[in-house]
Amino acid sequence: MDRALLNTHAKLVARDIHRLTQSPTEANSFILGGHACISRVETVGTIVSRDMTPKFLKFGVDDGTGCVTCLLWLNQLTSSYFSRFDPSTVLLLASTARKQAAEIRIGAVARVRGRVGSYRGAMQISATVVVVERDPNAEILHWLECVRLGRSCFRIKSQIS
Template identity: 30%
Template sequence: MAAAAAAAAAANLGEDQFLSEELPSVLWGLDPVFSAFPRLYVRDIQDMPESIQVPGIYFYNSHPVYRVDVLGKVVYKREREDFFCYGVDDGTGVINCLCWKNELLKGGEDPHTRDPKPGFCPRSRPCVMEKLRRAQHNRCRLEIGELLRVRGLVKTSRDKQREILASSYYKVNDPVMSVQIAWMMEVPELYRQCYDKPLNSTSTALNKAKGIILDFCEEKSVNRFRPYDLQNILQPLVSSQLQTTAADQQPVAGPSACQQLCQLLKEALDTLEKEGFIYRKVKSQDQVYNVTTQDKDLLIAVKCIIREDSAKDKYAVKGCHILHILSAVRQRYSLNVSRAALERLLSFLECSSDIISTGENRYTVF
């Protein structure tokens, strides 16, 4: 009895821990894995815990998953009137795949063994349907040992086993194993670059903050601003309530809502500055940021530099190199203009037909 109680307590603890780590459902759409068919190993599909919030949603390393893409060998098969049931082995495990039959496959008769009807004309419409039926039969009716690719929803069967309810499936012809080799090279890279990296809600908030700031500057035609001008528009991203414990509802140690807002704003501005969307013409205690493509003085300065120097023999043929333009801008306008900001500005001017590109990182005027 004591052992059973301990096991139950451990199970409850594991469930509570997973619930505390599970991403809120309102944020699932921010994860690109949620909108895709992730190519997960069968072993991981079988081991994924199910969501406490929404049944039918599973989690791999905090990524919400409800549909997958699997490639493997057929190791067993069952056929019913309306569907095929294939066991697919990808080398890490075997999963049951429920594959519904197309209307052309229903009836159970093999089109290759069917006798043609008397008076059958090869140019008639039934001939076309017969070809479609045969093609569908060859692609969807597999034998043990053949290669199958399945895309579909992940479900938990009545006996608590994971299975895939296929939305699309087909036999893969791979005589030289080129498809399997490509798959074995791509999937580990997807794990390294995406699946094994947990979704960072902080970076998600940062991306949303960057988008809000850029939209604000574009809609209001803002050419310069101070950080406190943006605090109100970022306020919805930060919860105004302090973190509380579930036990006694007492505040716990941590940054206040105001501190979180200031930190988010600082990180968003730093990132936008590194990416060249904004820059500071003069660095002082009075933090004033200029919007790169809205700064008319900077636009005029860059166009004048390119126009004047393109007339010189040295730059008449190939145009002015970006490093030359950057050096001239820093001498004549501001030392704080970064290369990222200049690249963004040159792209803006080129789209506006104010300058043209004569080669890699070289520009001139019409």
């Protein structure tokens, strides 16, 4: 298995995110095409759902090949996980997450980066960065990059049909 992609954000379309399978050897990583070991992904699509709670913002991103559930955590100030971080870092993380959450609106095209995982049998992204795209070509350019990477890195013959 190719571990070169383990700590990079692999550009994938939703259909390929749902095709990821749990790695038998690497914790918190997934396999694509039988070769690539992936833990982080990047996708671009239209926001089709939005559900905010005090702890997180759950939203769906549809890129035409499928829909991926994304979570943007908002509980940095109360989570025990972040208690070991420097307080100024936690405040910055919380502020950034709140600003990103405010920009996430249904119908907007967004670029999402984060850690991929499985929850109750479905793949999802725990987002670390969400950027609303202003370039009208962002989604198609992402698709083209995914096709190129699929052929050269992931050994996938055709991602988008």
